[in-house]
Amino acid sequence: MMMKQPLLPGGKLSGISSALTRVFCEIADVLLFLSGVIKETFSRDFEFREFLQQCFQIGYKSLPLISITGIIMGLVLTIQSRPALVSFGAVAMLPGMVAISLIREIAPVITALLCAGKIGSGMGAELGSMKVTEQIDAMEVSATNPLKFLVVPRVLAATLMIPLLILYADALGIVGSWVGANIKGDITFVLFFSQAFAQITFMDFIPAVVKSFFFGAVIGLVGCYKGYTAGRGTESVGIAANSAVVISSALVIIVDMIAVQITDLL
Amino acid sequence: MAAMGKLLQDGFKGLRQMMALGTQPAQGDPGPASGRKTAIAISGLRKRFGNQEVLTDVSFNLYEGENLAILGKSGSGKSVLIQCIVRLLDPDAGTITVLGENVGALRRNALGELRKKIGFLFQSGALYDSMTVRENLEFPLRRIKRNLTQEQRDEKIREVLDHVGLYEALDKMPSQLSGGMRKRISLARTIVVDPVIMLYDEPTTGLDPVTSDEISMLINNVREKYKTSSIIITHDIACARATADRLIMLLDGAVYREGNLEMFENSTDAAIKSFFK
Numbered sequence: 221m222m223m224k225q226p227l228l229p230g231g232k233l234s235g236i237s238s239a240l241t242r243v244f245c246e247i248a249d250v251l252l253f254l255s256g257v258i259k260e261t262f263s264r265d266f267e268f269r270e271f272l273q274q275c276f277q278i279g280y281k282s283l284p285l286i287s288i289t290g291i292i293m294g295l296v297l298t299i300q301s302r303p304a305l306v307s308f309g310a311v312a313m314l315p316g317m318v319a320i321s322l323i324r325e326i327a328p329v330i331t332a333l334l335c336a337g338k339i340g341s342g343m344g345a346e347l348g349s350m351k352v353t354e355q356i357d358a359m360e361v362s363a364t365n366p367l368k369f370l371v372v373p374r375v376l377a378a379t380l381m382i383p384l385l386i387l388y389a390d391a392l393g394i395v396g397s398w399v400g401a402n403i404k405g406d407i408t409f410v411l412f413f414s415q416a417f418a419q420i421t422f423m424d425f426i427p428a429v430v431k432s433f434f435f436g437a438v439i440g441l442v443g444c445y446k447g448y449t450a451g452r453g454t455e456s457v458g459i460a461a462n463s464a465v466v467i468s469s470a471l472v473i474i475v476d477m478i479a480v481q482i483t484d485l486l
Numbered sequence: 487m488a489a490m491g492k493l494l495q496d497g498f499k500g501l502r503q504m505m506a507l508g509t510q511p512a513q514g515d516p517g518p519a520s521g522r523k524t525a526i527a528i529s530g531l532r533k534r535f536g537n538q539e540v541l542t543d544v545s546f547n548l549y550e551g552e553n554l555a556i557l558g559k560s561g562s563g564k565s566v567l568i569q570c571i572v573r574l575l576d577p578d579a580g581t582i583t584v585l586g587e588n589v590g591a592l593r594r595n596a597l598g599e600l601r602k603k604i605g606f607l608f609q610s611g612a613l614y615d616s617m618t619v620r621e622n623l624e625f626p627l628r629r630i631k632r633n634l635t636q637e638q639r640d641e642k643i644r645e646v647l648d649h650v651g652l653y654e655a656l657d658k659m660p661s662q663l664s665g666g667m668r669k670r671i672s673l674a675r676t677i678v679v680d681p682v683i684m685l686y687d688e689p690t691t692g693l694d695p696v697t698s699d700e701i702s703m704l705i706n707n708v709r710e711k712y713k714t715s716s717i718i719i720t721h722d723i724a725c726a727r728a729t730a731d732r733l734i735m736l737l738d739g740a741v742y743r744e745g746n747l748e749m750f751e752n753s754t755d756a757a758i759k760s761f762f763k
Binding site for chain 1: 599614
């Protein structure tokens with residue numbers, strides 16, 4: 221008599237169940253981590269010195285990268301858009317169009333992705349190596365809450381500094397755009413800026429600023445989570461840094477998509 | 487009936503003997519009769535990672551002022567054991583009582599208060615890479631001894647650095663220190679907050695014999711000067727010989743033998759002899 225074949229072989233079924241278990245465990249870990257961070261953010265004895273130190277690391281030390289990228293973003297966008305606008309005889313719209321594109325979408329997303337690479341990986345690697353070398357354990361046994369000392373200042377600093385970096389990238393992007401406009405044409409700095417700002421409204425500006433705080437929080441949280449929960453071996457430092465970049469970049473795009481949908485409804 | 491009565495009598499007799507054995511201290515254990523208070527009491531400790539049972543049933547006491555060395559091969563669960571004592575790991579079963587407090591039952595704040603009384607020297611030293619030696623020592627001081635002035639903090643740092651003979655390294659970064667120096671600075675960071683109990687995780691691993699002897703000497707000095715009770719996790723017999731009042735050997739996650747150095751040295755047991763040859 222032939223035995224009935226099971227729909228899913230036992231090995232495959234147990235594989236799926238263990239994968240699901242891992243996913244649910246990871247979700248539970250993330251929620252626990254998040255609740256810990258929120259709780260410690262509002263608890264007594266805020267680590268202000270560490271927060272300032274992280275603001276310096278995240279904000280000031282990212283300025284060269286954001287400066288170069290900001291100028292190039294504006295320059296390239298202008299050079300690419302100009303021929304199309306010239307063919308429609310709408311070259312006067314160039315400053316306004318570039319400024320709106322930069323402020324609403326391009327500068328926030330590109331700056332956030334750069335920060336995910338630079339800051340997210342840095343946090344993942346730093347906290348990961350602290351975990352591997354037992355520094356986080358040492359902090360814990362000396363009655364210091366590592367979440368409060370290491371994670372909260374980093375997440376808050378990223379949440380505050382990344383929007384500022386985005387505003388800085390906006391400004392430099394417009395300067396870069398003016399440079400681009402002058403390669404093929406001739407327009408004064410004052411005229412270019414007045415034409416650009418004439419097109420910008422608060423509804424271009426406010427949603428972009430609001431979403432940039434979420435970008436900062438996501439990058440800080442993912443970087444710290446991946447570093448803080450890194451494994452014990454040295455390879456886990458690399459894994460933590462890498463996954464911090466990948467996950468925070470993906471989340472930046474997802475948050476942006478949600479923000480665009482919400483802005484569209486307003 | 488008579489046979490059954492005899493059987494019951496024998497059973498009770500055996501049970502009484504077993505209970506009497508349970509209350510007697512193991513050979514080499516000073517026990518409560520010595521009048522020394524228990525600093526740490528561990529009973530029926532079990533810990534498992536996945537399918538691997540690392541600690542199967544560990545019970546022992548550490549008495550006040552005592553240096554207790556725990557020996558065992560790599561992977562015998564020694565480090566897991568002391569991580570359970572400070573609750574860096576939660577045991578699956580058993581109780582750990584430290585200075586009269588049940589560690590497993592403590593909430594976060596109470597656990598933090600208890601941890602302030604425990605010094606933990608990590609195998610790697612675990613110095614904070616981004617801080618100088620001074621900042622490494624100031625870090626626990628600022629959090630545990632909050633009422634000290636800056637002058638008192640400086641004085642305390644000088645005292646402990648002098649104790650480990652490394653005051654000149656005050657403004658160096660950990661990356662500028664040798665392995666032995668890192669261990670000594672790490673020891674200084676641990677004793678700067680005047681702990682009552684010291685836990686040493688492989689204090690001499692990876693060090694040359696001369697530096698290992700210096701560390702062993704420092705462990706004894708710490709006990710004399712700060713009146714600490716210590717657990718020294720090691721597989722370095724020279725370190726155990728130099729520091730321990732009593733030894734425990736772990737094998738397959740359980741206490742295999744407990745006793746004094748002489749008992750271990752004279753043992754004919756193959757597992758012990760392999761360590762003490």
